[in-house]
Amino acid sequence: MLSELASSTTARALFGLASGCAGGVVFKELGLPLPWTLGSLTAAAVIAIAGLDWKLPGAARNAARPIIGVMAGSAFTAEVARSMVHWWEAVLPLVSFLVLIILAGRAYFTRFCGFDKTTAFFASTPGGLSELTLLGAQYGGNIRQLVLIHSTRIITVVFLVPFVVRLLFDLEGGGRMRPVHVSDVLSASDWLILLGCAGLGYVIGLPLKMVGGVMVMPLILSAIVHGTGLTQLPPPPWLVALVQVVIGCVAGSRFAGIQWHEVRTSVVQGLVWTAIMLLAALAAAVLCATFVDASVPALLLAFAPGGIAEMTIVAFAMGIEVAFVVCCHVFRSIFLVAVAPALYRGLHKVNGDQA
Numbered sequence: 001m002l003s004e005l006a007s008s009t010t011a012r013a014l015f016g017l018a019s020g021c022a023g024g025v026v027f028k029e030l031g032l033p034l035p036w037t038l039g040s041l042t043a044a045a046v047i048a049i050a051g052l053d054w055k056l057p058g059a060a061r062n063a064a065r066p067i068i069g070v071m072a073g074s075a076f077t078a079e080v081a082r083s084m085v086h087w088w089e090a091v092l093p094l095v096s097f098l099v100l101i102i103l104a105g106r107a108y109f110t111r112f113c114g115f116d117k118t119t120a121f122f123a124s125t126p127g128g129l130s131e132l133t134l135l136g137a138q139y140g141g142n143i144r145q146l147v148l149i150h151s152t153r154i155i156t157v158v159f160l161v162p163f164v165v166r167l168l169f170d171l172e173g174g175g176r177m178r179p180v181h182v183s184d185v186l187s188a189s190d191w192l193i194l195l196g197c198a199g200l201g202y203v204i205g206l207p208l209k210m211v212g213g214v215m216v217m218p219l220i221l222s223a224i225v226h227g228t229g230l231t232q233l234p235p236p237p238w239l240v241a242l243v244q245v246v247i248g249c250v251a252g253s254r255f256a257g258i259q260w261h262e263v264r265t266s267v268v269q270g271l272v273w274t275a276i277m278l279l280a281a282l283a284a285a286v287l288c289a290t291f292v293d294a295s296v297p298a299l300l301l302a303f304a305p306g307g308i309a310e311m312t313i314v315a316f317a318m319g320i321e322v323a324f325v326v327c328c329h330v331f332r333s334i335f336l337v338a339v340a341p342a343l344y345r346g347l348h349k350v351n352g353d354q355a
Contacts, residue, residue, distance in 0.1 A: 013056050019043040020249040024241070033162035034317050036244035037310075041155065044252025052256070056249055064246045065309055066198040066205075066218040067235060071243070072312045073197065073222020074234035075322035081227050086293040087324060090302065093288045094328060097303055098335060101126050101277060102343065108276070113269045115145065121344050123149040123270075126277055126305030127329075128336050135341060145266050151254040152270030153277070157306035158251060160278065161314060169297045186233055193231045197221040212308050212333050219326065240316070247313055277305045294324050302328035 023043030027035035105124020109115040115123060122136030123146055133150055137143040186194070201218030208217070225231055234240070258267070285299035292299065298321035301311055308329045315325040 010057075012052060013060075016044055016047060016052070016249055016253060017056060017060075017245070019047055020245045020252070024245055024248070033166050034158075034244070034314060036241045037248045037313055037317065038159055038162065040245040040248030041158065041252040042248075044249040045155070045255050046252075048253050048256040049258060056246065056253070060246055061250055062202075062214070064243050064250075065212075065215040066202040067239065067243050068247075068309050068312050069201060069215040069218030070194050070198050070222040071235050071240060071316055072215075072322060072326045073219040073224075074226050075316070075326070076223035076227050077232075078227055078229070080323045081223075083293065084323070084327070087327060089292045090288065090294065090299075090324075090328060091331065093284065093292070094303070094332065095335065097280070097284050098126060098332060099343070101280060101305070102340070104276075104280075105273060106347070108273060109269070116140075116142070117348070118344075119145055121347065122146055122340070124273070125336055125340055126153075127307065127332055128340070131337050132340060135337075139344065144262075147254070148258070148262055148266040149270040149273070151251075152267050153274045153305055154307045154310055155251050155254070156271060156274040157278065157304050158248075158310045158314065161301065161304050161306065162318065164278070164282075165297050165300065165318060165320070186236060190231045190233055193225050194222070194235060197225060212330065215309060215312075216330055219330070223323075244313055244317065247309060251310065274305065281305065294321060297321075298324050301325045308333050 020040030020043050023039035023041075024036040025039070027039030027042070032038060102121070102124050105126075106117070106120045109120035109123050110117055113120070118136060118139050119141040122132050122139070122141050125132045128135075128150075133143060133146040136146050198218050201221045202214050205213030205215070205217030207213065235243075281303035282300055284303045285296050288294075288299050288303075289296045294302070298315075301315050301320055302325050304311060306314070308326075311329050312322070312326050314320075315322045
């Protein structure tokens with residue numbers, strides 16, 4: 001009985017992954033932006049909504065994050081490292097943006113959506129699907145609403161941002177990162193170095209899982225080896241495409257088991273809130289571009305309320321100042337996990353509510 005269940009689960013996962021790959025191929029043939037991520041996301045969401053309750057094995061999902069970290073770290077060349085001293089100018093605008101978004105979102109979800117104040121607060125945070133959803137549940141929030149709101153946020157941001165970048169900035173690649181050529185073939189030593197960064201970084205990062213350690217630590221190690229010249233190449237394009245498919249499938253499969261009444265309520269509410277956040281992110285990007293040493297597309301990706309892994313994939317695949325975008329999202333993730341509980345308790349204390 002257990003073997004039949006295991007084989008059935010494996011079969012569903014393989015079918016979902018194959019569907020994601022097929023979706024990626026279709027989007028690539030259509031010339032759409034970020035095809036491997038968006039195509040797999042679309043295919044996975046369709047089969048999930050159609051009623052196939054499936055998800056990738058934990059091993060596949062766990063392996064994707066350190067690879068993304070290594071991939072992001074490959075953008076930290078010596079030249080990029082020297083320019084990092086100017087990035088502090090983005091910290092205050094980013095913190096201000098995060099706090100204002102949380103306050104605005106709390107008002108939106110309580111006044112217009114009828115959420116209780118705990119659920120409204122943790123639904124409004126522009127990041128931290130796993131971490132802040134669990135924190136919200138611990139404080140008494142509605143975990144189903146939180147999962148649906150944050151899942152809708154991530155999927156919408158990942159899907160829309162590449163199209164927005166293409167439409168507004170006529171940009172699909174060619175940002176501030178070293179181009180990868182066909183002749184760039186990883187040697188055995190390159191493979192050992194990159195795999196070492198992924199494996200060692202994953203082990204070191206496990207205790208820091210709440211702040212994305214399993215991705216951040218491989219990123220730091222990869223940044224060190226690329227910045228010092230131990231290797232100059234990122235992971236190969238086929239591996240980057242495979243990771244994009246995995247990330248797309250993970251995002252799309254979150255809609256498994258969704259009910260129609262949830263689509264009409266939580267998902268629609270999440271879509272409206274995500275649209276508001278994206279417009280605010282675009283406005284913040286245009287404003288900050290006047291005094292921060294980064295382009296408007298890079299600042300848009302930095303302020304966009306997507307997940308850290310997903311936004312890293314978007315920045316890397318589109319070639320948009322990967323190191324800058326990644327640093328902003330790592331900071332955002334750590335800031336939200338560290339500050340959100342204190343901000344929640346402070347707001348509830350001011351309003352005389354029970355935290």
